Every structure is written in structure tokens, then in C-alpha cells.
Amino acid sequence: MNLLKPTQGVFYGDPIDVVEEAWRNARRLGIKPINIRGRDYYIVPRSNAGYAGGMGG
Numbered sequence: 336m337n338l339l340k341p342t343q344g345v346f347y348g349d350p351i352d353v354v355e356e357a358w359r360n361a362r363r364l365g366i367k368p369i370n371i372r373g374r375d376y377y378i379v380p381r382s383n384a385g386y387a388g389g390m391g392g
Contacts, residue, residue, distance in 0.1 A: 347383060357381065 347353070357379045360366075368375035 357377075360381075361377050361379045364379075366377055366379055368377050370376075
């Protein structure tokens with residue numbers, strides 16, 4: 336483990352805040368889960384999802 340390595344993540348901002356916002360949006364938009372092999376998946380629109388990558392974003 337290299338503790339000097341720059342932080343990488345999949346969220347912009349605090350991950351807990353992002354997830355809470357996604358749940359609020361899902362409820363507000365009435366999004367229902369898609370069940371695949373016994374697991375529920377929620378497709379929640381997010382404006383900047385999927386655009387950043389790599390060490391520097």
C-alpha cells in the first residue's frame with residue numbers, strides 16, 4: 336500500500352452526500368428498481384456521471 340499515492344475515487348465530493356442525493360432523486364422521480372438475478376438496480380440520472388477517469392479526474 337502506498338499512502339503517498341494521490342486519492343482516486345468514483346464520486347465528485349463526499350460519497351455519502353452523493354449517494355443520499357441519488358436516493359432523493361430516485362424518490363422524487365419515482366424511479367423503480369430493475370431486478371436482475373435477485374438484485375435490485377436503480378438507474379438514477381446524474382449530470383456528470385461517467386466523465387472523470389484516471390488519477391487526475
